[in-house]
Amino acid sequence: MVDRSARLHAFERPDYLREPEPALPDRHFATRLSPWRRLTSVTAVRQVTLLVLLAAAWQLYGAWLGNDLVLPDFAKTAAAFWHGIIDGPLLLRAWTSIRVLFLGYAIAIVLAAAVSLLAVASRVGNDVLALFTAMFNPLPAIALLPLALLWFGLGEKSVIFVLVHAVLWPLALNTHTGFLGVSQTLRMTGKSFGLKGPRYALLLLVPAAFPSILTGLKIGWAFAWRTLIAAELVFGVSAGSGGLGWYIYENRNQLEIANVFAGLLAVILIGLAMESVVFRAIERITVRRWGMQT
Amino acid sequence: MPGSAPVPVTRLPQPLLRLSGVTIQYASEQRLVTAVQNVGFEVFSGDRFVLLGPSGCGKSTLLKAVGGFLQPAQGEILLDGAPVSHPGPDRIMVFQEFDQLLPWKTVHGNIVFPLCQNGVGRGEALERAARQLERVGLTKFAEHYPHQLSGGMKQRVAIARALALEPRILLMDEPFASLDAMSRQRMQEELLRLWEELGLTLLFVTHSIDEAVLVGSRILLLAPHPGRVRGELNVPPAPGGRAGEAQHALARRIHGLLFDEPQDERERAAHG
Numbered sequence: 001m002v003d004r005s006a007r008l009h010a011f012e013r014p015d016y017l018r019e020p021e022p023a024l025p026d027r028h029f030a031t032r033l034s035p036w037r038r039l040t041s042v043t044a045v046r047q048v049t050l051l052v053l054l055a056a057a058w059q060l061y062g063a064w065l066g067n068d069l070v071l072p073d074f075a076k077t078a079a080a081f082w083h084g085i086i087d088g089p090l091l092l093r094a095w096t097s098i099r100v101l102f103l104g105y106a107i108a109i110v111l112a113a114a115v116s117l118l119a120v121a122s123r124v125g126n127d128v129l130a131l132f133t134a135m136f137n138p139l140p141a142i143a144l145l146p147l148a149l150l151w152f153g154l155g156e157k158s159v160i161f162v163l164v165h166a167v168l169w170p171l172a173l174n175t176h177t178g179f180l181g182v183s184q185t186l187r188m189t190g191k192s193f194g195l196k197g198p199r200y201a202l203l204l205l206v207p208a209a210f211p212s213i214l215t216g217l218k219i220g221w222a223f224a225w226r227t228l229i230a231a232e233l234v235f236g237v238s239a240g241s242g243g244l245g246w247y248i249y250e251n252r253n254q255l256e257i258a259n260v261f262a263g264l265l266a267v268i269l270i271g272l273a274m275e276s277v278v279f280r281a282i283e284r285i286t287v288r289r290w291g292m293q294t
Numbered sequence: 295m296p297g298s299a300p301v302p303v304t305r306l307p308q309p310l311l312r313l314s315g316v317t318i319q320y321a322s323e324q325r326l327v328t329a330v331q332n333v334g335f336e337v338f339s340g341d342r343f344v345l346l347g348p349s350g351c352g353k354s355t356l357l358k359a360v361g362g363f364l365q366p367a368q369g370e371i372l373l374d375g376a377p378v379s380h381p382g383p384d385r386i387m388v389f390q391e392f393d394q395l396l397p398w399k400t401v402h403g404n405i406v407f408p409l410c411q412n413g414v415g416r417g418e419a420l421e422r423a424a425r426q427l428e429r430v431g432l433t434k435f436a437e438h439y440p441h442q443l444s445g446g447m448k449q450r451v452a453i454a455r456a457l458a459l460e461p462r463i464l465l466m467d468e469p470f471a472s473l474d475a476m477s478r479q480r481m482q483e484e485l486l487r488l489w490e491e492l493g494l495t496l497l498f499v500t501h502s503i504d505e506a507v508l509v510g511s512r513i514l515l516l517a518p519h520p521g522r523v524r525g526e527l528n529v530p531p532a533p534g535g536r537a538g539e540a541q542h543a544l545a546r547r548i549h550g551l552l553f554d555e556p557q558d559e560r561e562r563a564a565h566g
Contacts, residue, residue, distance in 0.1 A: 124390045185391040190362055191381040193408040193459075203411075205400040291441025 001115025040230050072258040080258035081265050088259075090247065096265055097243030100156055101228050108220065111164065117201055119172075120179045133173040141166035141227045145234060150243040159231045166227040167220035174219065178212025179205050211287045218279055308375070309336035310495055311360065311463055315369035318355050328520040329355040332369070334513050337463065342489060342496045344510030346503065349554060350531075351561040352521025353499045357467050361387050361496060375463060382482045383412050384458040387465040390472050392448045396558075401427070405455045412459065426454035429488065434551065446477035453485070457492065466498045470505070482508055503552070508537055515551060524551065557565040 039045055055074045062073025072080070084090030115132075118125035141162050148158035182205055190204035206213070232245025242250070244267055251259035287293040318330040330352035337343045339564045345353040358364045361373055362381040367431050371378040372402065373385065388394070402423055409419035413530040430450040440448055449469055456464055470478040488494060500506050506513050507529055515524035527548070538544075 001565070183391070183393050185389045185394045186359070186380070188387065189389070189396075190359075191363065192380070192383065192385070192387055193362060194383055195411060199411075203407075204396075207396070210398070266390050269432045286398070290439055292397055 064203050069255060069257055072261060076171065077257045077261040077265065080256075081262035084259060084262045084266075090266060091244060093242065093244050093263075094270065097228060097232065097245070098270065100159055100243065101163065101224055102292065103156075104160040104228075105167055105224055108164045108167030108224075109217075110169060112168050112175060112216070112220075112274065115168070115172045116175040119176050119203065120205065126176075129172060129176055133176075136165065137169045137173060140221065142230045142234075145231055149247060159228065162225050162227055162231055166223040171213075171216040171220040173213050174216025175209065175245040178209025178216075181212065182208040210290075211292045214279070214282065214287060218275070221274060221279075222271070225267075225274075227269055298360055302373070307338065310335040310339045310341075310374065311497065312372045312375075313356070313360070313369065313381060314372075316356070316359065316366045316371060317368040318352065318359055318364060319367045325501065329360075330366075330521040333516070333521060334369070334522055335523070337495065339495050342498065342511040343510060344506040344513045345367065345497070345499045345554075346506040346510075346513050346548070347501065347516030347521065347524070348518050349466050349501060350518035351516035352518075353501075353516055354467055355521065357465050357499050358412055360463075361385050361465055383408065383459045384462045385465055386461040387467060388449070388452045388456055388469045390468040390470075392440075392445055394452050395430055397440050400437050400439055401432060401443070401451050404440070404451060405458050408455065408459055422458045423454075427521045429457070429491075430454045430484070439538070444477075445473050445507075446481060449473065449481060450484075453488070457494075463497055466496060467479045468500055469498075471500070471502075478505075485509060503545050503548050504537075505539045506548070508532070513548070515548065 033041070058077075059074040062071050062076070065071055065073075068076065081090070097210040115125075115129055119125070119129035136291065144165055145158065145162050148161045152161060154160040186204065186208055190200055195204055228243070229245040229248075232243045233249050244263055248260050248267075251257070251263065312334075313336075314334040316330060316333045317328065320327045320329055321413075333352075333356060335343070345356060347353050353561075355364065359366055360373075360378065362378050362385065365379075378385070393400075396407065399407055405423040405426060406419045409422060410416065412423070423436075424433070427436055432447060432450055432454065435443065435447065440451070443451065452469070470481045472547060473481060486509065489496060496509075498509055500509070510529050511527060511531075513527045515527065516522065517524045527544065529544060532538060532541050
C-alpha cells in the first residue's frame with residue numbers, strides 16, 4: 001500500500017503554463033532537395049527523357065534493319081518531317097485537317113449543349129438523350145462515313161457530319177452526367193438566389209458540372225481526331241486537297257515511307273499539343289483553381 | 295390544441311412567418327410518406343426560433359418548405375401575410391453542407407454574385423460584401439477560393455453571403471453540425487453576436503438540445519414519424535451567451551420530454 005502510493009507519486013508532475021515560443025516561418029525548416037530530385041520531380045522532364053530514349057531505340061533498330069520501305073530510322077523520319085514542313089505540303093495538310101476538325105468540334109459543342117440542356121429541362125429530353133447516347137455512343141463514327149458520303153457527297157460536309165457524330169454523344173453524355181451530379185445543396189442555393197431557366201443553367205449548372213464537361217470535351221477531341229484521320233484515309237484518294245490522313249495515304253502509295261512516318265508524327269504531335277497544352281491550360285485556370293479536381 | 299393553449303395576456307404583433315396546419319408528404323417509389331403532419335407555429339421579427347427534434351421529425355423538411363423548395367400538401371405558409379410559393383432571396387438558407395458555396399467563385403465573388411443577380415448595383419454589392427466579410431472576420435480571405443478555407447470559415451462565408459442579401463428571415467439547417475466542437479462553439483457565439491448587432495430573425499434547425507438552448511429564444515419541439523408538434527418552450531435569456539443553471543434545467547426538461555416519455559408510453563402499452 002505504501003509502496004503503491006509512492007510509485008503513483010513518482011509519476012505525478014506539476015502543471016505548467018507558458019507563452020508558446022514565437023512561430024518561425026515555414027521556410028526556416030525547409031530542407032533543400034538535391035538538384036537530381038528537383039529535376040526528376042518535373043513530369044515534363046521525365047516524359048521528354050522517355051521520348052529521347054524511344055527515339056534512340058528507334059534510330060538503332062532502324063539502322064540495324066536497314067530497310068527504308070519497312071521502317072525508316074528516326075533521323076530519316078525527322079528529316080522528312082522537317083522537309084515536309086519547310087518545302088513540302090505538311091503544314092498545309094495539317095491545317096486542312098485542323099480546320100475541318102474545329103468546324104465539326106464547334107458544331108458538336110453547340111448541339112451537345114442544346115441536347116443536354118433539353119435533357120435537364122424535361123423528362124422527354126432526358127429520355128431522348130439517354131436513348132440516343134445508348135444507341136450512338138458505342139457506334140464508331142467512321143462507320144457512318146459511307147452513309148454520309150451518300151447523303152452529302154465527297155467532301156468536307158461528309159467529314160464534318162461524321163465528326164459531329166464522334167463528339168456529340170460522348171460530350172452530351174458527360175455534360176448530362178455532370179448536371180445530374182450537381183449537389184442538391186448547390187441547386188437549392190442557386191434557386192434561393194432567384195436563378196431560373198437559362199440563367200440557372202448557365203450560371204449554376206454549367207460551372208458546377210464543369211469537371212465532367214471538360215472530360216467530355218477531352219474524350220470528344222480524341223474521338224474527333226482519330227475519326228478525322230481515318231475518314232481522310234478512306235476517301236482522301238479522290239479529294240483534291242486532303243488533310244494529314246490523305247498525306248499519309250498518298251505517300252504510302254508513292255512508297256515514300258519516311259513521309260508516312262512524318263505524317264504520323266504530325267498526327268501525334270498535334271494530339272499531344274492539344275492534350276498537354278490547351279486542355280492542361282484550361283484545367284489549370286478552371287477546375288484546378290476551383291479545387292474541383294486535384 | 296386550442297383548449298391547452300394559454301390565453302395571451304398581451305396582444306402579439308403580426309407574425310413575420312406563420313405556418314398553420316402544414317402537412318408535407320414525399321412521394322417515394324411505392325407510396326406516399328407523410329414527413330410533417332398538421333404543424334403550425336408563428337415566428338415574430340427578432341425571434342431566434344428553433345425547430346428541435348430527433349431525426350425523422352421533419353424539421354429540415356419544414357425549413358425547406360419555408361424556403362419554398364417544397365410545397366405542403368395541406369396548410370399554408372405565410373411570410374409577411376403572403377403565401378410562400380417559390381425560393382427567393384428574402385429567405386436565404388444556410389446549410390450544413392460545405393458545398394453551398396460556389397467553388398468557382400472566390401469568397402468575395404460568392405457574396406457579390408447573388409447580390410448582382412438580384413438587382414443590387416455593382417458598387418452597392420461591393421460595399422455590402424466588404425462590410426459582411428469584415429463582420430465575420432474574413433476580409434483577408436476575400437480572394438481565396440472556398441476549397442482553400444476551413445469548415446468554419448466556409449460557414450462564415452455562407453452566413454456573410456446570406457446577411458449581404460438582407461433577407462427577412464435567415465433559415466439555418468444545422469449550420470454548425472459539420473464543424474468540430476471548438477469551431478461550433480465559436481460560431482454559436484458569433485451568431486448570437488450578429489443577431490444582437492443586426493436584429494436578425496432566425497429559424498434554426500438542430501437536433502442538439504444544447505445548441506437549441508444556447509442559440510434559441512423559443513423552441514418548437516417536434517415528435518418523429520411523422521413530424522408533429524410536441525410543444526413550444528421559451529428559453530430564459532442567457533446573459534453573455536453563456537448557458538447557466540436555468541438553461542441547463544431547460545435542457546434537462548427537454549431531454550425528458552423528447553426521450554423519456556415515449557419509452558414510458560411503450561412500456562405502458564406493453565403492460566396494458
